[in-house]
Structure formats: structure tokens, C-alpha cells
Amino acid sequence: MSYRSALVTGANSGIGAAFVEALAARTEVLLTGRRSDELAALAERVAAPRLRYVAADLAAPDGCERVVAEARRRGVDLFVHNAALARYGPFLDKPLADELDLVRVNVLAAVELFHALIPIMLQNARSYGGRAGLIAVSSTAAVNAAAKPNMATYGASKSFVLRLIESLAVELKGEPIDFLALCPTYTATSHFARAGIPINHLTRPMMSAQEVVRQGLAAIGEKTVHICQ
Numbered sequence: 761m762s763y764r765s766a767l768v769t770g771a772n773s774g775i776g777a778a779f780v781e782a783l784a785a786r787t788e789v790l791l792t793g794r795r796s797d798e799l800a801a802l803a804e805r806v807a808a809p810r811l812r813y814v815a816a817d818l819a820a821p822d823g824c825e826r827v828v829a830e831a832r833r834r835g836v837d838l839f840v841h842n843a844a845l846a847r848y849g850p851f852l853d854k855p856l857a858d859e860l861d862l863v864r865v866n867v868l869a870a871v872e873l874f875h876a877l878i879p880i881m882l883q884n885a886r887s888y889g890g891r892a893g894l895i896a897v898s899s900t901a902a903v904n905a906a907a908k909p910n911m912a913t914y915g916a917s918k919s920f921v922l923r924l925i926e927s928l929a930v931e932l933k934g935e936p937i938d939f940l941a942l943c944p945t946y947t948a949t950s951h952f953a954r955a956g957i958p959i960n961h962l963t964r965p966m967m968s969a970q971e972v973v974r975q976g977l978a979a980i981g982e983k984t985v986h987i988c989q
Contacts, residue, residue, distance in 0.1 A: 761938070761977075762786075763783075763787050764835065764837050765835045767838070767877070768783070768790070771792060771802065771842070772798040772802070776840070776843070776897075780811070784808035785808065788810035788834060790812050790814065792814050792815065792843075793813075828873065828880075832880055836877065836880065837893070841870060848911060866914070877894075878937065891937060893938045898921045898942060898943045900945045925939050929984045942975075943988060944967060945988050945989075946966045946967065
């Protein structure tokens with residue numbers, strides 16, 4: 761699938777940064793995340809002429825608005841929504857403010873961005889007779905039947921994203937847009953250290969962020985849910 765302009769949220773590091781690196785050689789890319797210094801470092805490292813970034817906190821009142829405004833200017837037709845928060849620990853032991861921040865980023869920001877950007881992406885796709893794409897990074901935590909102790913709100917938020925994508929794919933089946941819920945398993949990024957998630961129980965090597973991205977870009981347009989193996 762070919763796209764003209766992509767938006768990647770949560771692009772500071774890990775899977776988001778790997779999407780930027782994979783896309784920058786063939787399309788204009790707008791990347792966003794909370795930390796402007798990390799965005800600037802990534803932009804310098806990738807050194808693509810059509811790479812732009814905007815720092816935005818999706819939990820802040822104007823965070824999504826800033827991203828949407830820039831995406832509109834850039835004519836985005838591919839949206840990779842990777843931004844997410846995670847915090848490990850018993851639900852009742854974590855500060856309520858932290859859990860609410862997680863919901864704002866993982867759930868409310870997804871709804872706000874999808875609602876604002878999908879019409880823009882459809883208009884852009886129609887203007888040149890192509891197709892738009894929306895890849896939402898969910899998790900195998902959203903499809904695994906087992907409960908997620910110490911990750912209750914995170915697991916629920918990723919299930920929300922998965923079901924939202926599945927429903928949108930049905931609602932907009934006749935429109936020029938493809939939806940994909942990308943569900944990585946344990947991936948070798950800084951995500952686990954930042955969230956305090958223990959990984960000493962793993963019996964197999966972690967996936968690389970680059971492999972997650974490769975699978976995601978191969979799956980968009982072919983299926984609605986992809987569970988990384």
C-alpha cells in the first residue's frame with residue numbers, strides 16, 4: 761500500500777520510532793510525542809527531507825487539537841496511532857490521577873483523534889483516488905483470554921482500541937480506508953522499564969520493534985486484526 765503523508769503518534773522511541781524509520785524513505789512523515797528533545801534527535805537520526813515533528817501531550821486539553829491541526833496541513837492519509845501509557849502494579853495501589861492519565865491517552869485521545877482525522881484522511885484519499893490507512897497499536901493483552909493482574913487499566917484500554925478498530929472497519933467498509941489493530945507481543949523497547957513491568961518470566965526472546973512494524977505494514981489492507989508472532 762502506498763501513502764503520501766503519514767502521522768505517527770508516540771514516535772519518541774520503540775515501535776513508534778521504528779514506524780518513522782520505515783516510512784520516512786517513501787513518504788512524508790509527521791511525528792509526535794511528549795518529549796521534543798527525543799523527537800528532534802529522531803528527526804536528526806533519520807535525516808529524511810520530508811520529516812516534521814510536533815511535540816504534544818495527548819493527555820493535555822489542547823494536545824489532540826495541535827496534532828489534528830498539523831495533520832490537516834500535511835494532508836495525512838496514513839495514521840499510525842502508537843501513543844500509550846502503561847503502569848505496572850495493583851490497581852488500588854496506583855494513584856487515581858495516574859490511572860486517569862492512562863485512560864486519557866490510551867482511550868480518550870484515540871477517540872478524539874480518530875473522530876477528527878478519519879474524515880480528513882478520507883477526503884485526502886478521495887482527492888487522488890487512493891486509499892487511506894489507520895494502524896492502531898493495541899496489544900496481545902487485548903486478545904489474550906487470561907486476566908491481566910497489575911495491568912488492569914492498561915489491558916482494558918488496549919481491548920477498547922481493538923474493538924473500536926473492528927467496529928470502524930465494519931462501519932466504513934465501503935469507504936477508501938483500511939483499518940488495522942496491530943497487537944504486538946513482548947517487544948524489545950523501553951516501554952517495560954518505564955512502566956515498571958517485570959520481564960524475567962519470559963521464556964522466549966522479545967520481538968524487535970522493526971519486526972512489529974514490518975508485520976503491521978504488511979497486514980494493513982489485508983486484515984483488520986494482526987496478532988504478532
